[in-house]
Amino acid sequence: MINFLWLETAGSSGPTLFYILAFVPLLTFLLNNNLLKYAYLIIGINVPGLLLIEAYFPGIITYYPSEIQRVLDILMVCLIFIIFEIPLIIYIKNLVINQRNEALHSERIKTSYVTHLSHEIRTPMNAILGFAELLEQDDLEMAERKEYINIINDNGHTLLNLLNNIINIAKIEEDSTKVSLSKFSPDSLLERIRASLSFKASNGVDFKILNKPEESVMIHSDIVLLYQILSNITFNALKFTLQGHVYLNYTIIGDSIKFTVEDTGLGICQSKHDRLFNQFEQDSDNKLVNFNGSGLGLTISKNLSHLLKGKLYFESEKDKGTSFHLEIPVDYKLTK
Structure with a gap:
């Protein structure tokens, strides 16, 4: 031409x-x-x-x-x-x-995140090592010894939860998380979550499972992914609830099951509602020192809920509490 x-x-x-x-x-x-x-x-x-x-x-x-x-x-x-x-x-x-600009922003986020994670890992590790050394004292009273053991246990669970979140977010970004199906009872799942996180409940917080439905239910889904979602939400509810209650519950709605984690904690600022599920997003208006976290739990939970063909949403009012709801199919069907 x-x-x-x-x-x-x-x-x-x-x-x-x-x-x-x-x-x-x-x-x-x-x-x-x-x-x-x-x-x-x-x-x-x-x-x-x-x-x-x-x-x-x-x-x-x-x-x-x-x-x-x-x-x-x-x-x-x-x-x-x-x-x-x-x-x-x-x-x-x-x-x-x-x-x-996106690359620079991503680089800044990663740098900030690595710094933040270093602090989040170091804090429970220091507590574990410090109170483990105190346990070596021979003149400790039994009440003090139990208190130190509880502190070590609490920080150990916090550290384990943080490491699990890091692994989970890496799997999600690599698209390597797979659904493994089995039949199980939601009652036993909620009881397992309550037992594993009871250490996190503050004194004066009523942490329990609400009345079970009259008919027993079996659901067909991925119990591991479902446990990760509900335990992340429950962990947050217990962390931000200093008094009142944290209730676990579920209801059957047609072909779906809705799990609810209700608390009377600090609630979530209206300005944060739209961004709460973003990576590294936290409620920065909560200034209390002990409310640290990686900002990954809800991001992971949202992504895992999509893998289970469900939806995760919440209702919250500042200083009055929050209710998280997870709806998934009772019978998860694999698509070819």
């Missing part, structure tokens, strides 16, 4: 050279790197060859009958360049700028 236009439209004095200049940015955007280097090679050899042919064999070039027609053709190429090429170049420029 280039050769034909070159020979039929006045060679280098016609619009063909402008066509080539307009065509190169389009090629740069449309072709992958392997094809692009061949295109540049062909153009880089072809255009100098045409210039040499024009220099030594000017008779084979067809010239315009008038200068006006030649100028009009060149103006047409410039118009095409303005309409198509310039917006494309602007789009690419903005795309590159946005990608650079």
Whole structure:
């Protein structure tokens, strides 16, 4: 096409050279790197060859009958360049700028997250090591010894929960979390969660499972993923509830089962509702020192709920409490 236009439209004095200049940015955007280097090679050899042919064999070039027609053709190429090429170049420029900003933002988040995780891991580790050393004292009373053991146990569970969250978020980002189905009772699942997290309940907090349905139910889902979701939510409820209650419950709604974790804790600020499930997002308005966390638990729970074909949502009012709801199918069916 280039050769034909070159020979039929006045060679280098016609619009063909402008066509080539307009065509190169389009090629740069449309072709992958392997094809692009061949295109540049062909153009880089072809255009100098045409210039040499024009220099030594000017008779084979067809010239315009008038200068006006030649100028009009060149103006047409410039118009095409303005309409198509310039917006494309602007789009690419903005795309590159946005990608650079996203990369910088991601890098800042990762750096902040690593620093934050180092603190979150170091805090329970210091507590475990410190109180383990205190247990070596021979003159400790039994009440003090039990208190130190409870503190070690509490910080050990906190550290384990943090490490599990790190592993889970890595699996989710790599898309390596798989659903493994089995039949189980939601009653036994909730009892397991209550037993494993009872240490986290503050004095004066009523932590229990509400009345069970009259008919026993069996659900077909992934008990491990479901346990991770509900234990993350319950752990948060216990952490932010200093008095009142934390209740676990479930109800059957048609072909779905809805689990509820209700607390009378600090609640969630309205400004945080839309961003609560984002990675590393925490309720920064809660200034209490002991309410540290990785900001991953709810992100993980939201992603895992999607894997179970369910939905996770919440209702909350500041200083009055929060209710998290998880709805999943009673019978999870694999899709081919």
